[in-house]
Amino acid sequence: MIDGKSEGDAGRMRMMALSAVVASLALAGCITVKAPDKPIEINLNVKVQQEVIVRLQKDAQDLIQNNPELFPQ
Amino acid sequence: MTRKTFFIAAALGVLAAGAFLAAPASAQGLVAQALTAGTVGEQSDGYLGIAGTVSQAVRDEVSAINIKRRAAYTDLAAKRGVTVADAAAATGCQTLGSRVKPGQVYRIGTGPWQTKGSGPIALPDYCATAG
Numbered sequence: 001m002i003d004g005k006s007e008g009d010a011g012r013m014r015m016m017a018l019s020a021v022v023a024s025l026a027l028a029g030c031i032t033v034k035a036p037d038k039p040i041e042i043n044l045n046v047k048v049q050q051e052v053i054v055r056l057q058k059d060a061q062d063l064i065q066n067n068p069e070l071f072p073q
Numbered sequence: 074m075t076r077k078t079f080f081i082a083a084a085l086g087v088l089a090a091g092a093f094l095a096a097p098a099s100a101q102g103l104v105a106q107a108l109t110a111g112t113v114g115e116q117s118d119g120y121l122g123i124a125g126t127v128s129q130a131v132r133d134e135v136s137a138i139n140i141k142r143r144a145a146y147t148d149l150a151a152k153r154g155v156t157v158a159d160a161a162a163a164t165g166c167q168t169l170g171s172r173v174k175p176g177q178v179y180r181i182g183t184g185p186w187q188t189k190g191s192g193p194i195a196l197p198d199y200c201a202t203a204g
Contacts, residue, residue, distance in 0.1 A: 056159065056160060059152075059153060059163065063149055063164060070138055072104045072138075
């Protein structure tokens with residue numbers, strides 16, 4: 001017997017089955033990212049020191065010019 | 074103040090100033106001579122170093138200059154929020170880059186003393202100047 005109600009039930013069942021398949025596919029396709037045990041270290045000391053010194057070059061020039069007695073030639 | 078006392082005070086002032094100026098001038102001359110002789114040289118760390126055999130007077134004056142340099146580096150470091158060593162090293166880049174003359178000696182890091190030739194000194198990488 002086919003009536004509106006049973007057709008609707010069948011549709012719902014299909015939808016549920018489909019969404020279950022999609023959900024399981026989605027789960028299977030998950031990429032798990034695991035945080036490393038150790039902290040990630042990025043060493044920027046050299047670069048930072050270089051920038052500091054480049055910025056200081058002008059200051060150093062002034063220091064030499066303003067204190068000639070400390071920089072005999 | 075009478076004219077006479079003013080004159081005496083002025084004369085004393087001139088004498089005091091003369092004595093004050095004369096002492097560091099001669100001592101600085103010793104270091105300048107040692108630089109020319111290659112017994113004292115500039116270092117990349119921003120200080121003067123002893124490269125050869127020198128008299129105690131030269132040694133003392135090198136120490137005195139380095140102490141004053143350190144004070145100046147400390148001021149600069151505080152002003153710019155950097156370490157004293159960085160302020161000193163930046164100055165070392167300048168002394169090695171533009172003040173050491175050919176024939177004078179210099180030292181990079183803890184390396185050997187070298188005599189500057191006619192070309193520029195190969196400076197440490199951190200001395201690269203901003204474009």
